[in-house]
Amino acid sequence: MLNISVRAALLAFASPALLAAAQPSAVSDEKIAELREAALEDDIAYGIVADLTTEIGPRLAGTEAEARARQWAVQRLGAMGFSNVRVEEFDMPTWVRGKESAHIVAPFPQELIVTAFGNSGSTGDAGLVAEVVGFKDYAAFLAAPASSIAGKIVFISHAMPANQDGSGYGNYGTPRFFGPKSASERGAAAIFVKSIGTDSDRLPHTGTINFGEADPIPAGALSVPDAQQLERVLARGRPVTLKLVMTPRQIGIQKSGNVIAEVPGRNPDAKKLLVSCHIDSWDNSPGVFDDGAGCGIVAAAAKRIMDAGQPYRTIEIVWFGAEEVGIHGGRAFAETRGGEDYHLVAESDFGADRVWRVDTNLGEDRKEEADALRLALYPLSIVPGRYDEAGGADIGPIMQKGAPGVSLRQDGSRYFDLHHTANDTLDKLDKEQLAQNVAAWTTMLAVMSGGIAE
Amino acid sequence: MLNISVRAALLAFASPALLAAAQPSAVSDEKIAELREAALEDDIAYGIVADLTTEIGPRLAGTEAEARARQWAVQRLGAMGFSNVRVEEFDMPTWVRGKESAHIVAPFPQELIVTAFGNSGSTGDAGLVAEVVGFKDYAAFLAAPASSIAGKIVFISHAMPANQDGSGYGNYGTPRFFGPKSASERGAAAIFVKSIGTDSDRLPHTGTINFGEADPIPAGALSVPDAQQLERVLARGRPVTLKLVMTPRQIGIQKSGNVIAEVPGRNPDAKKLLVSCHIDSWDNSPGVFDDGAGCGIVAAAAKRIMDAGQPYRTIEIVWFGAEEVGIHGGRAFAETRGGEDYHLVAESDFGADRVWRVDTNLGEDRKEEADALRLALYPLSIVPGRYDEAGGADIGPIMQKGAPGVSLRQDGSRYFDLHHTANDTLDKLDKEQLAQNVAAWTTMLAVMSGGIAE
Structure with a gap:
């Protein structure tokens, strides 16, 4: 800031606006x-x-x-x-989003709360019924042979922590960021991930995904409690079948x-x-x-x-x-x-x-x-x-x-x-x-x- | 408890089982x-x-x-x-529950998350569009003349606290417990109450209601954040119109x-x-x-x-x-x-x-x-x-x-x-x-x- 006497001197020959603009x-x-x-x-x-x-x-x-x-x-x-x-x-x-619902058909019939990711494919109105194959994290999913994934509904979990700097997202968001494309390339019928979130509410976390050159398949998130429920159901060791209806669409x-x-x-x-x-x-x-x-x-x-x-x-x-x-x-x-x-x-x-x-x-x-x-x-x-x-x-x-x-x-x-x-x-x-x-x-x-x- | 010596004496003439059964x-x-x-x-x-x-x-x-x-x-x-x-x-x-959705039509179009109360009436598949009349609590609703309610969608709020002994429920649950019957008797088209809950999740609280001799009308809860949103919308002073679809039914x-x-x-x-x-x-x-x-x-x-x-x-x-x-x-x-x-x-x-x-x-x-x-x-x-x-x-x-x-x-x-x-x-x-x-x-x-x- 200019001091008062210098400013006074300058004001003798320049308007304040011109002066201030100068530097x-x-x-x-x-x-x-x-x-x-x-x-x-x-x-x-x-x-x-x-x-x-x-x-x-x-x-x-x-x-x-x-x-x-x-x-x-x-x-x-x-x-x-x-x-x-x-x-x-x-x-x-x-x-834009369409209908979305998921139900365990067997062995323990009940609804699971899901939401589609942005750019998810559609199941069509009739929906899709397939067996679920579950993975504890993205690395386990990556390691799985295509034969174990093809035709299945993939489910990937993770262990995201809440951090002040938000670093959990980048490190544990991989199932959403990269899972859908990889699942599609290996012939999966659909993919669900545990919400990339740190709450315990039955409100799934959406987000955008990118299939690149791969075909869009139905892809979305289970809420954190629903993902935990599906993990418990899978842990009982019986084949788990899911019925999925998701009808989002691209509107150009x-x-x-x-x-x-x-x-x-x-x-x-x-x-x-x-x-x-x-x-x-x-x-x-x-x-x-x-x-x-x-x-x-x-x-x-x-x-x-x-x-x-x-x-x-x-x-x-x-x-x-x-x-x-x-x-x-x-x-x-x-x-x-x-x-x-x-x-x-x-x-x-x-x-x-x-x-x-x-x-x-x-x-x-x-x-x-x-x-x-x-x-x-x-x-x-x-x-x-x-x-x-x-x-x-x-x-x-x-x-x-x-x-x-x-x-x-x-x-x-x-x-x-x-x-x-x-x-x-x-x-x-x-x-x-x-x-x-x-x-x-x-x-x-x-x-x-x-x-x-x- | 019997002391040892008395017990020993008694055991001399009675089996323990019989004795124990006796008294x-x-x-x-x-x-x-x-x-x-x-x-x-x-x-x-x-x-x-x-x-x-x-x-x-x-x-x-x-x-x-x-x-x-x-x-x-x-x-x-x-x-x-x-x-x-x-x-x-x-x-x-x-x-049993049916479809349920609510959308503000005017002045600020957006969805509100609702759920029907048990025994709620139905809007039919076509739904219902009506103006909302809001009340800050059950007393304000009770004091309102039937003419201000007839044909409208009633909304009743409340200020339920979380208490260790659960006493918030009884005292602030009145909009759900008594509102639907009273709204029906005064000719309301439908009634919504702020969820009788203490969370801030967009998950409405259901619960049973009883219309007594009154006609069942569509009746349900807004989640707490959605009720607060509706209060803010109403506070802006313009007429608020809601479209409601709720299709629960009695199955005998x-x-x-x-x-x-x-x-x-x-x-x-x-x-x-x-x-x-x-x-x-x-x-x-x-x-x-x-x-x-x-x-x-x-x-x-x-x-x-x-x-x-x-x-x-x-x-x-x-x-x-x-x-x-x-x-x-x-x-x-x-x-x-x-x-x-x-x-x-x-x-x-x-x-x-x-x-x-x-x-x-x-x-x-x-x-x-x-x-x-x-x-x-x-x-x-x-x-x-x-x-x-x-x-x-x-x-x-x-x-x-x-x-x-x-x-x-x-x-x-x-x-x-x-x-x-x-x-x-x-x-x-x-x-x-x-x-x-x-x-x-x-x-x-x-x-x-x-x-x-x-």
């Missing part, structure tokens, strides 16, 4: 602290999450519900005072879109700050943790900066479309931009619980900036993490084009209780932790803003 | 302690619960699933070595039955000890807390006494049928017995968590016996409760005929998270608390046995 500056520690503390009382983010998830509800990519969400978003972001609010449309292949190419808004910077030519989330959700919940919260957090933070004064750098707010089903929004976005357009890109898409760590990959020459950010976040109980790693699903494509990233990592301890289930609802949201997120993002934007003209 | 005696404190401590390691109850709920699953009263459960029960109780194992059949009117008179087994006492003419549970469950879960656990607990306790020696009094084990849908089993049972046949009756039907209090209503002249029981249970962290109150749904009718009761009250803190939902599954069961239940029941039977001949 970036640092925001004072006092100003950052003021913005950070005020944001801990934020209710803007909660308002966005509550309104979006109440007035729209579930918003599956490519459907009319997602289109309603975009309309809602344009209206809301405009009403908040952002500039240049618009939708950038793109086309995407669209899958549909429209989706990214909703974009801006806080115009004083220097339109300066590299921008991109803050983002995704507006689509799975079809089984209103998507509060995934990812209504993220949209509330980044918009609230940008609004708080805008209200504090004009930043040197333009803040671009992107609510991506069609993340869940294949990151279509993130890829469409990166096609029309260069990595060099951005001073940083960041995404909030890991729920609504507190930020606990900050990671950056701003590059060797920006370590001082990364350190300023770490220091500014420290009062929020956010620990410093890596200098060489950041990311996010939707910002992945633009980062591949060279955009540097900042990751404000959220506590994932209960994220996979809710992830991709019907239980991802507003009552789970902790307002205090949500506001801490807003404080972290506001702080980050202030530190990275290049100065805020009051 | 009740007390079991020594040491023997009670031994039985109690051993039962804390019980795995019999868990085996029953796990096998019943795995091999049968849900078992709605009057259906073939409940019939399979009775068959299973006869086989299991026989294999455990009990005597006189049999089914006492009775007839009952039977209701069907067979149900009580499964009965005995540990024959040394004195067949002595008043008996009745220990009970119910074997039916709702159709949406395998009924672990409600009430597979109860059946495991009482059978395990009776088995432990039987294995310790022959009790003076006969222990009658009853796994009642058709409790959930109107206590048909308990009423059929009481029709063929007198209250005077029983030294005590007791029922385990409040989950699988620990016994925390003992209540009795053995009568003024049996206070000493009640006190002996309180003392014997004290080491299990069970506090003494009332002398003048005991009960249970299925034993209600026989208690009305004068049978005295003992209630080993279970901790209900999480009972209404699971009660009548799909989430009532084996993974929720805490083996240590289940074994504590068995220890409490074993202790109770030992104290009340009239002596156990080794």
Whole structure:
């Protein structure tokens, strides 16, 4: 920040706006602290999450519900005072859920609660009856000969733990990520996996899958308790037959879109700050943790900066479309931009619980900036993490084009209780932790803003 | 207990069996302690619960699933070595679930998760579209004029707390217990209540209702998060229209039955000890807390006494049928017995968590016996409760005929998270608390046995 006497001297021959546009500056520690503390009382983010998830509800990519969400978003972001609010449309292949039910036919007749994965094949209305072959984990499934799988309904379990950093998902999600394609290639009739989740509710976790060149077969998740029940049934050693009806279908190419808004910077030519989330959700919940919260957090933070004064750098707010089903929004976005357009890109898409760590990959020459950010976040109980790693699903494509990233990592301890289930609802949201997120993002934007003209 | 020298003298002229049959005696404190401590390691109850709920699953009263459960029960109780194992059949009117779905049509289109209450009317396959009228609690609903309800879909909320003694249910369950009849009488098109539950899962709580002379209308529960969502939607002040499809139906008179087994006492003419549970469950879960656990607990306790020696009094084990849908089993049972046949009756039907209090209503002249029981249970962290109150749904009718009761009250803190939902599954069961239940029941039977001949 310029000191008063220098500023007075400069004011003698230049308008403040022109002056401020000329070069970036640092925001004072006092100003950052003021913005950070005020944001801990934020209710803007909660308002966005509550309104979006109440007035729209579930918003599956490519459907009319997602289109309603975009309309809602344009209206809301405009009403908040952002500039240049618009939708950038793109086309995407669209899958929709159908009927879904599963019953053990023998030896112990009873229903099991299942849900189809995105891009699952269909059994047809008549359904499918076949014997179940069970595997304790993905490795056991991989090791099985095709002859033991062909014509069967494959069931794969796992032992996913809840971890603060969410690392259970990557390590134990393999049955969903890779199982369907492999099962199809080996001639399985269908495949079910234990939900990639850490709860004990009879609400299965959906998610997207990719068959590559393999034929789509019916593929889905059993809820955690239902998977445990099937394991107990299988453990009794008698052949287990399942009747399955799942009738999802591909409905062809549909429209989706990214909703974009801006806080115009004083220097339109300066590299921008991109803050983002995704507006689509799975079809089984209103998507509060995934990812209504993220949209509330980044918009609230940008609004708080805008209200504090004009930043040197333009803040671009992107609510991506069609993340869940294949990151279509993130890829469409990166096609029309260069990595060099951005001073940083960041995404909030890991729920609504507190930020606990900050990671950056701003590059060797920006370590001082990364350190300023770490220091500014420290009062929020956010620990410093890596200098060489950041990311996010939707910002992945633009980062591949060279955009540097900042990751404000959220506590994932209960994220996979809710992830991709019907239980991802507003009552789970902790307002205090949500506001801490807003404080972290506001702080980050202030530190990275290049100065805020009051 | 007789002391050694008296016993020796008596043995000179009477066989031990005859002697023991002649009169009740007390079991020594040491023997009670031994039985109690051993039962804390019980795995019999868990085996029953796990096998019943795995091999049968849900078992709605009057259906073939409940019939399979009775068959299973006869086989299991026989294999455990009990005597006189049999089914006492009775007839009952039977209701079965159909399709069920609800969608907000306007102003914010989205699905709400609902389930029909037992005895709900049907919308027919075409469904029903009507405006929603919401009430914050049962009192507000009662106060509303019929004109505000007629033709509408009534929604009633409440503020049920989780209490250890389960008292939230009685006090906040009124919207379900009394709402449907009253709504029908005032011309409502249908009625929904916030689930009578304390969880935040999108799994609605079913339960039985009674329309009396009123016409059955579609009646059911919204899950707790869905009820909160509907409250938020209503709070936005625009008319809310709901499309409802619920097609349950009455399928007429069907067979149900009580499964009965005995540990024959040394004195067949002595008043008996009745220990009970119910074997039916709702159709949406395998009924672990409600009430597979109860059946495991009482059978395990009776088995432990039987294995310790022959009790003076006969222990009658009853796994009642058709409790959930109107206590048909308990009423059929009481029709063929007198209250005077029983030294005590007791029922385990409040989950699988620990016994925390003992209540009795053995009568003024049996206070000493009640006190002996309180003392014997004290080491299990069970506090003494009332002398003048005991009960249970299925034993209600026989208690009305004068049978005295003992209630080993279970901790209900999480009972209404699971009660009548799909989430009532084996993974929720805490083996240590289940074994504590068995220890409490074993202790109770030992104290009340009239002596156990080794």
